[in-house]
Amino acid sequence: MPRVVWVLIIPFLLFFVATMIVPIVWTIVQSFFTETSGGGLGLGGTQETVFAGFSNYAKVLTSGPFWTGMGRVLLFGVVQVPLMIAFAITLALILDSFRRRFAQVFQLAYFLPYAVPGVIAALLWAYLYVPEISPIVQLLHTIGIPADFLAANTVLWSIANINIWLWTGYNMIIFIAALQAVPTEQFEAAKLDGAGEFRIAWSIKLPGIRTIIGLSVLMSIIGTIQLFNEPTIIKTVSSTIDSQYVPMMMAYHVAFGGGDTGYASAIAISIAVVAGALVYVYYTLSTGGWRRKKES
Amino acid sequence: MRSPLLKRTPFVAVLILSALYFLLPLWWLIVSATKSNSGLFNSNGFWFAEPHLWENLVNTFTASGGVFPRWVLNSILYSGVAGVVGTLLAAGAGYVLGKFTFRGKRLLFGFVLAGVLVPNVLLTIPLYYVAASVGLTNNVLAVILPSCVNPFGVFLLMVYAEASVPTELLEAARIDGAGEIRVFFTMVMKILTPALVTVLMFIFVATWTNFMLPLVMFNDPELYPVTLGLYSWQNYKGASNYDIVLTGALLSIIPLVIGFFSLQRHLRSGMAMGGLKG
Numbered sequence: 001m002p003r004v005v006w007v008l009i010i011p012f013l014l015f016f017v018a019t020m021i022v023p024i025v026w027t028i029v030q031s032f033f034t035e036t037s038g039g040g041l042g043l044g045g046t047q048e049t050v051f052a053g054f055s056n057y058a059k060v061l062t063s064g065p066f067w068t069g070m071g072r073v074l075l076f077g078v079v080q081v082p083l084m085i086a087f088a089i090t091l092a093l094i095l096d097s098f099r100r101r102f103a104q105v106f107q108l109a110y111f112l113p114y115a116v117p118g119v120i121a122a123l124l125w126a127y128l129y130v131p132e133i134s135p136i137v138q139l140l141h142t143i144g145i146p147a148d149f150l151a152a153n154t155v156l157w158s159i160a161n162i163n164i165w166l167w168t169g170y171n172m173i174i175f176i177a178a179l180q181a182v183p184t185e186q187f188e189a190a191k192l193d194g195a196g197e198f199r200i201a202w203s204i205k206l207p208g209i210r211t212i213i214g215l216s217v218l219m220s221i222i223g224t225i226q227l228f229n230e231p232t233i234i235k236t237v238s239s240t241i242d243s244q245y246v247p248m249m250m251a252y253h254v255a256f257g258g259g260d261t262g263y264a265s266a267i268a269i270s271i272a273v274v275a276g277a278l279v280y281v282y283y284t285l286s287t288g289g290w291r292r293k294k295e296s
Numbered sequence: 297m298r299s300p301l302l303k304r305t306p307f308v309a310v311l312i313l314s315a316l317y318f319l320l321p322l323w324w325l326i327v328s329a330t331k332s333n334s335g336l337f338n339s340n341g342f343w344f345a346e347p348h349l350w351e352n353l354v355n356t357f358t359a360s361g362g363v364f365p366r367w368v369l370n371s372i373l374y375s376g377v378a379g380v381v382g383t384l385l386a387a388g389a390g391y392v393l394g395k396f397t398f399r400g401k402r403l404l405f406g407f408v409l410a411g412v413l414v415p416n417v418l419l420t421i422p423l424y425y426v427a428a429s430v431g432l433t434n435n436v437l438a439v440i441l442p443s444c445v446n447p448f449g450v451f452l453l454m455v456y457a458e459a460s461v462p463t464e465l466l467e468a469a470r471i472d473g474a475g476e477i478r479v480f481f482t483m484v485m486k487i488l489t490p491a492l493v494t495v496l497m498f499i500f501v502a503t504w505t506n507f508m509l510p511l512v513m514f515n516d517p518e519l520y521p522v523t524l525g526l527y528s529w530q531n532y533k534g535a536s537n538y539d540i541v542l543t544g545a546l547l548s549i550i551p552l553v554i555g556f557f558s559l560q561r562h563l564r565s566g567m568a569m570g571g572l573k574g
Contacts, residue, residue: 004476008388023422115556117505135341
């Protein structure tokens with residue numbers, strides 16, 4: 001084996017092991033331990049770490065807030081991901097049919113939010129949801145719509161809007177690039193057969209980029225499960241969000257509010273397991289679906 | 297492609313409405329950064345009222361003992377160092393994975409791919425525990441080191457190296473007696489440049505936008521990056537500080553937006569590469 005392989009790969013491997021493998025293994029190990037403290041928090045040194053088996057996981061599985069939070073992010077994902085992907089596909093298909101110079105101006109406008117950090121976007125939208133200063137809320141009130149973006153039943157969708165605002169353009173750019181790689185002879189042939197633009201978009205362009213759409217959905221699902229930044233920011237302006245609103249906030253709360261290392265580790269691992277399971281289900285469903293379509 | 301204008305009108309309408317949706321919040325931010333706290337409450341949100349920008353700038357730069365410029369510099373430092381180091385790491389690994397066959401290559405590729413899928417946020421609490429056990433919390437390395445690892449960058453550079461570094465060139469260099477390491481640093485890096493810029497930008501943006509990692513690692517406000525700093529203002533100072541949060545937010549995205557406009561071609565081609573190969 002050439003020496004260069006090792007010289008070039010070992011630096012990356014060291015970093016990778018130290019910042020990915022070690023933390024993951026460490027957390028898995030910790031999730032099976034618990035701390036029994038005799039007195040105050042750590043100061044007396046009477047704390048003892050003892051093997052706890054699956055008791056931390058039992059605590060997660062029977063925790064009301066964990067499942068409420070999980071249900072919340074799943075509901076969030078089921079609505080937000082398809083909406084965002086459909087929005088991105090629509091924009092990509094429209095722009096793909098326009099002349100390049102014209103399309104590029106719009107592309108840039110839609111892609112611009114990608115340059116805004118998620119936290120800043122959440123801060124910005126947080127203010128746009130606060131009735132006292134938001135021109136949007138004020139406008140809606142003047143035309144007779146008593147909008148409240150921070151109420152218990154709307155705040156989840158207000159957060160979804162932030163994610164859609166942030167990531168639609170990013171996904172659109174990926175779809176446009178993919179559309180440009182679809183062979184154009186197919187359009188010409190379809191046009192000669194009398195197919196309209198809708199027909200071409202639906203029957204040729206969309207199937208042509210379905211792998212990439214699938215990949216975007218996959219990454220979006222993973223993003224949804226780890227929802228943390230946006231609800232944490234919106235929490236500062238809405239009393240309807242508690243510290244265990246989503247699973248990641250719960251893990252953070254347990255780790256830093258309560259200092260329960262074993263339990264926090266078990267929550268983090270449980271979130272990863274649910275995310276993995278979802279990715280697996282999605283992958284099986286989508287590849288199965290595609291195979292069936294090909295066979296017919 | 298040239299259908300009648302009338303038929304296109306609904307599509308143009310969709311495009312314009314969408315542009316408003318994506319741009320109006322940013323417009324509101326620009327307008328609001330020029331207003332005083334009371335102006336924010338009493339004037340039309342989408343238009344300028346009294347000019348208050350200078351006072352806002354002064355307030356932003358002097359609030360909390362003048363820590364704001366420090367936050368911006370921190371963000372530049374963390375993102376810059378992570379970007380450069382991370383790109384070098386990814387270049388080495390990507391080149392080797394793309395152009396060499398060796399034992400354990402499949403395993404390594406599997407790790408990289410798994411790394412792409414591991415959610416960043418989910419890793420944060422585990423990273424905190426490791427940092428705490430080696431005494432690195434409240435240390436800039438606790439944020440910089442993990443930000444250097446970018447499996448997606450490795451994947452992208454692997455694909456790029458595979459496609460664009462000619463094997464004959466490497467062989468010719470070897471016959472000429474050039475060392476492999478030198479070949480990498482002189483020739484390969486040059487060929488990889490477009491992809492390196494893309495990866496550098498990805499890591500820079502990812503580090504700049506990261507919020508949870510600095511949130512758990514840092515106690516000392518002097519170490520905060522600008523995202524965390526603005527959050528701390530918004531969170532702890534109540535409603536009386538809209539002006540500095542909004543002005544700070546605007547200032548903090550200006551460098552990113554400038555970088556974004558000047559480098560968007562690279563960014564887009566990089567995303568296309570990643571998306572198409574995946």
